[in-house]
Amino acid sequence: MHKIATVFRRDPANMRNVLDETTPGCEWVLAGEGEATRKWDGTCVMLDDAHRWWARREVKPGKNQPPGYVAVQHDETTGKTFGWEPMKQSAYAKLHAEAVANSAPAAPGTYELLGPKINRNPDGRMAKLKARDFPTAASPVHGCPPAGSGQTTCCQRTPFELPRTDRMTTDPRLVTCPATPRAFTGTNV
Incomplete structure (x- = not known):
């Protein structure tokens, strides 16, 4: 459940920019061994097989996991735990409900929740769920x-x-x- 790395190394002086250097471990992309996708600046949500919505949640060391939280991965280096919390109790619940009304996804899977009040909304989007384009x-x-x-x-x-x-x-x-x-x-x- 790690975040996807950018192909090009981020500029330490300004993390919004990238350098003309490949991120270590991403060489396979430039070798043509994978497929490039657009990284949308939203937050990850999931529709499970029982048609329940979940929000990706990171729990920092020393903090309590929210009720109903499903831990997926623990990072020993940072002490952070990554997993899913029920959408109905997420800070994104209201925006998610609007996005579902605008997008109507049907298939279980992960989606990117985009829109106002999410990561500064750099693309200026209304509330929407974005599925991966294959x-x-x-x-x-x-x-x-x-x-x-x-x-x-x-x-x-x-x-x-x-x-x-x-x-x-x-x-x-x-x-x-x-x-x-x-x-x-x-x-x-």
Whole structure:
């Protein structure tokens, strides 16, 4: 139940920014061994098989676990326990109810709760539940932006402009984007 690491190392001087350095342990992503997904800045919630909603909850050392809490993992280094608390008692319960009304998810699984009052709402979203978008075999594969560029090598779009189901690779042989590839010149940024 660890948080997902960012592919690029965060800038210690400003943790909102990333550096042009791969986070240790994430090299497999740039080697094309996985699939990239957009990290939404929300909070994790889960709909279980019994159709009960849960909110991800971190309990710090020395603090009591809330009633009904289900511990999933304990970090020996920090002393924190990660798990799920029933949504009805979560601080996000009211916003979650609004999000369910706006999104109507049906399948059990994890979702990202987005909206006002969640992590400063950088995307300016109304209350919504976001399920993961799964790439298909037909999803285009784009050329990963080279160092010094924020644009793909194939269609010259930024990764944030691509549909969430599209994929990226550092191997030019695997690019399937229908756009004509252009070499990065340092001026077409």
